[in-house]
Ligand SMILES: O=C(O)CCC(=O)C(=O)O
């Protein structure tokens with residue numbers, strides 16, 4: 001249990017795929033996606049649609065954002081945990097993050113930008129919006145493939161229409177020692193699908209079902225696609241939702257961001273009858289994601305090995 005290995009995440013190429021033209025390639029990719037998500041809950045994806053200039057301008061923008069004075073960063077407040085500015089946590093002092101609700105929407109990206117730069121910052125709002133919009137296309141392709149491969153097509157509109165997007169941008173300071181230090185605690189994501197991207201400083205580790213940690217080493221044009229607990233619950237455990245953490249070493253700061261698709265408040269996550277049978281008895285009672293998150297941030301929720309099982313396990 002828990003040994004470090006040279007294991008790698010599956011690598012899946014989404015280049016030239018289009019959700020509106022279901023070619024043979026679409027079907028082949030779909031079966032790779034299904035297998036990877038059953039086994040690892042996670043894979044590395046390439047996606048041709050992102051130009052190197054956009055990659056560079058997003059990471060320039062993240063550096064500019066985290067270089068702002070603390071007083072300015074604190075202006076991004078939210079009533080929802082991890083949607084506003086997060087930093088200086090005693091448990092994970094290297095970590096800070098900002099949440100941008102509905103970042104694929106140009107008006108929302110612009111109004112977020114105005115909170116930090118009242119005079120505007122078009123390069124920032126444009127790059128953040130563009131990358132989020134492109135990643136939302138990858139999120140949608142993955143979710144369509146998941147529903148098709150589980151024979152749940154009839155829920156497509158309900159499923160796709162029941163989520164919001166949150167872009168979270170993150171900075172991890174280098175620990176400036178030879179030792180490896182925790183950047184972000186081991187956790188499972190609580191949402192539907194997360195798509196992660198980083199600058200060239202590695203640190204993300206994903207745990208396999210047998211307890212080994214995979215050190216993820218993505219290339220500049222690849223993304224990590226990961227299943228969260230809400231999709232794990234909705235598919236009644238057919239897809240895995242992996243524990244992952246960030247381990248930092250050396251002097252360099254790591255910048256990363258994730259596009260999170262999240263169930264809307266009031267939407268009840270309930271596994272369809274098609275994925276429940278004698279061999280796969282129901283794992284979780286139906287739950288409202290926002291109410292579940294409120295539990296997750298209580299002491300009991302933080303202490304539980306699986307907050308979702310503690311909250312609504314059958
Ligand atoms: O920075 C990363 O690569 C991972 C971040 C993460 O796991 C999260 O925000 O939930």
Ligand SMILES: [Fe+2]
Pocket residue numbers: 187188189244
């Ligand atoms: Fe995460």
